Amino acid sequence: MPKTLDDELHTAGAGASGRRERAASVPRVAWLIGPALVAGVAYLDPGNVASNMTAGAQYGYLLVWVVVLGNVMAWLIQYLSAKLGIVTGRSLPEVLGARITNRWGRRAYWLQAELVAMATDLAEVIGGAVALNLLFGVPLLWGGLITGTVSIALLVLQSRRGPRTFEFVIMGLLAIIAIGFTVGVFIAPPDPGGLLAGLVPRFADTNSVLLAASILGATIMPHAIYAHSALTRDRFATRRGGPGARRDSGDPTRRIAWHGFGISRPADEPAPAPGTSTEVPTGVLVRATRWDVSIAMAIAGTVNLCILLLAAVNLAGVEGTDSLEGAYAALGVALGPVVATLFAVGLLASGLASTSVGAYAGAEIMHGxxxxxxxxxxxxxxxxxxxxxxxxxxxxxxxxxxxSQVVLSFGIPFALVPLVVLTAKVGVLGQWRNHWATTAAGVGASVFLIVLNGVLLWLVFTGA
Known part of the structure; x- marks a missing residue:
């Protein structure tokens, strides 16, 4: 019979005398899930919508393989980021800030990361503005201001009500995004043969390479890598020193205090009443994080693929679908106003949710x-x-x-390479360091992304 969470806590809680530590209440695995779903919203921002819609409208099923490959790589990358935050108690920017001793080197690294964060903000605010324009006829500038105002309200909620409340709100928006972008695929399903053919890696021309880089930049988001480690750090804070405290990464029985739905208790708070607290070993959190990341990436990958397929089936060869406004109008003609409206609602939810996560990541980059x-x-x-x-x-x-997604694509190596290197080090993660196969996969993903961006640069500058 497979081990349950209760079994793992029982084993981890046994002392030298073999007696079990008291655990009046055991948090369920569902209570450990959340940070990856918040970080995963970054994979469904308006930049994803624009890139995938454009790819499907212009090339049909050609770039399906890029979406699938990007999602597989994203699973590995987000898991490594989350693990770093859990085990070290620090975000990736914090770890790098402590290790880059040269002041100007650290500032240069911050500058490129800041440009990535600004590109993220650009995509999210513009997407929200376009959605408000489509739904209510709001001028784009005012739509951008409204999107920014709502994002500020969400950030205030996060700072005052804690990470768990913020997670619930973002998950609600994630559900709206999923519904808005997938309904059309069920009404007009894709051709199975074309879908299978799209899994074969290939390009058609220079523009297809540009779109591939754009899709990868939208799928593997540098700011999501920075943010995920901070989200797990904040949610799984220890009693000693609060978030960001230095921890013993080599201790397999190091535990983290929880109460209620898994919100960590600050160091200066009194102990919760009996029956509301328990201790969760690091190993349990790492395993639960794999589920968290798997669920988040399965949702993000499915929705991204549906966006591309929606365009491939309904917008291929249709004039004027090279813009979100044109795609919205064409969907209304092809599938009816309900599907078009759901698409615009999904786009609005995407902009509102992702802009808050982007701002959170940007603040962490600057601080770390x-x-x-x-x-x-x-x-x-x-x-x-x-x-x-x-x-x-x-x-x-x-x-x-x-x-903006192409800019994000060029920021990927600067976040990904240090992440792979750090999570492979015994001195950083102790026994939780990467297995050699995990490190090899991370190196392979890094090389692929760097080569793709290099080819893109060569094609653009040579005019090929």
């Missing part, structure tokens, strides 16, 4: 690398400026979204 804490709301206001400027100047929103 520059050791500077800027109030989250102030930072949110500052990072709104580039997106609002693009909307005010009248740039094409869809093209801006796609290009």
């Amino acid at each position: 690398l520059l050791h500077v804490r800027v109030p989250l709301i102030l930072r949110r206001l500052v990072t709104l400026i580039p997106a609002l400027a693009i909307l005010w100047l009248g740039f094409d929103p869809t093209l801006s979204l796609v290009l």
Whole structure:
């Protein structure tokens, strides 16, 4: 019979005398799930929608393999990020900030990470603005302001009510996103033969390479790598020193205090009443995180694939579908106003949810690398400026979204390579360091992404 969570806690809680420590209440595995679902929203931001819709409309099933491959790599990457936060009690930016001793080197690393965060904000705010324009006719600039205001409200909720409440809100938006982007596929299902053919890796021309890089930049999000380690750190904080405290990464029985639905108890709070607290070993958290990441990536991968298939079936060869507005109109003609409206609602939920996660990641990047804490709301206001400027100047929103994902794609190696290296080190994760096969897979993913971006640069600059 397989071991249950109760069994694992019983084994981990046994002392030298063989007696079981008291655990009046055991948190269920479901209570350990949440951080990956929040980080996974980054994989369903408006940039994903624009990239996948454009790929499906222009190339049909050709780039299905890119979506699938990107999602497989994303599972590995998000798991490593979450594990780093659980075991060390620090986010990836914090670990790098402590290890990059050269001040200018640390600032240079922060600058590229900050540009990635700004590109993320750009995609999310523009996507929300476009959705509000489609649904209610709100001018794009005002739509961007509304999206930014809602994101500030969500961040205030996160800071005042804690990570678990924030997770529930984001999960609700995630459900809306999933419904909005998948309904059309059930009404007009894809061709099985075309879908299978799309699993064969290949490109058609330079633009298909650009779109592949855009899809990967939208699927494997650098800011999601930074954010996930911080989300697990904040949720699974120890009693000693609170979030970010230095921990003994080599102790297999190190445990983390929980109460209620799994919200960690700050160090200065009194102990909870009997029957409401228990201790969860690191190993249990790491295993639960695999489930958390698997669920989140399964949702994100399915929705992203459905977006591409929706466009491949209904928008291929249709004029004017190279923009979100054109795709919305074409979906209304092909599948009816209900499907088109659900698509716009999904796009709006995508912008609102992902912009909050992006702001959270940006604040963590600044804190971890520059050791500077800027109030989250102030930072949110500052990072709104580039997106609002693009909307005010009248740039094409869809093209801006796609290009922002290419910028994210170039930021991937700077987040991914250090993550793979750090999680392979005994001195960082102790017994929880990567298995050699995990490290090899991480190296393979890094090499693939770097080579793809190199080819893209060569094609763009040579005009091939």
